[in-house]
Amino acid sequence: MNSLNGVMVVGLTGQTGAGKSTVSKIFASNGFAVIDADQVARKIVEKGTKCLDEIADFFGQGVINEDGTLNRRALAGIVFSDRSKLEMLNTISYPYITGEILRQIRVHSMKGEKLILLDAPTLFESRADDFCEIIISVLADEDIREKRIISRDGLTSEQARKRMNSQLDEEFFRSHSDYIIHNNGSIDMVNGISWEVSDKIRELFKEKQTPVVNVQ
Template sequence: MKRIGLTGGIASGKSTASSILRELGAVIIDADAVAHELAEKGQPLYEAYVRHFGCGILRPDGSLDRRCLGQLVFTQAEEKAWLDQTSHPLIRAAMKKELAEAEAKGVKAVVLDIPLLFETGWQKKLDETWLIYVPEEVQLLRLQQRNGYPCAEAMSRIKAQMPIEEKRNLADRVIDNTGSREALQAKLKALWQDLMAENGQTDEKHEKGREHIC
């Protein structure tokens, strides 16, 4: 089973790319979705967060206030380190379980949608990594427009991640997303078709190594 890691910086369009790949028939294992489930009321991450941060991170209905939690961890390095150390092992275990289930079903290729792919070392267990890329200034603008964050908060969230240019140097394939959704869709469709060809549908071989798709 081919294992593709999909990543990007915040507000780079990774979620859009994941959605497009799902439309193309890809099996997606989404780290954010896994983390969200684990942080639902009564689940392991929810319980760990409440024990550590207290009830101030909860909404009146008892659900997790994710904006409040984000403000805490993105402005305090020690709190972010605690959150990473607590959440990553649980998320990784859940994703490995989903991978095993997909392999047991005979799935030929799986896309693992992982925002912190390089930060957590997931690339060591994957066959190939795809980066959805936009420059940092585009990230900042899109994050402010999408979430309504003031400039300082948006920048703090960007700076909490590995710099996008560093990710660019680590990725096998760099997919530029400064254009339209249709342009991104065309690039991903070509990549996905090549991947399916590699998996035995034709005798075509795709050149390995880093590739920047303009």
């Protein structure tokens, strides 16, 4: 039996610093199982993994700590300064990421959790959008996002801008999403919109599960 039958995967993505985690928490509260692609990305580069070995082979031992773990700051310094190297990192890591995401989708499905939110900053780049029936993008103004990234990650303004500039532009998110949620400051407004969108998707899911009765 296909364990993915009856599953609806909703992709949540958007600009770095836009505040996806706020939206994700509302969906979780409204009964969605959540797969966090950031946690997946950390899992696939743990010490001793094949993905980490491939990264070290390409980028050198300078991105590996003495204890054999990934030196994230060193790797970030390389890839966010050179788009071609970022693309190479993506080429190495995305197959491992998508494989783990599919595994987690199957686990949720077998547990009867059929409404799944895939929280993925690089949803499109990793082609994980192929798994999704609905896509939501969270957007925010540049200056707001820069401040959030600096506060969240302890970066300089220049480092924050490099991360922002390494992403797809706002128009791409707008043209490839079913829902757009703006998060420019009002937490109550974002929470309210997120509840509304999650309710709409739950209703759509219920409608799809209702068998059609043919009347002769």
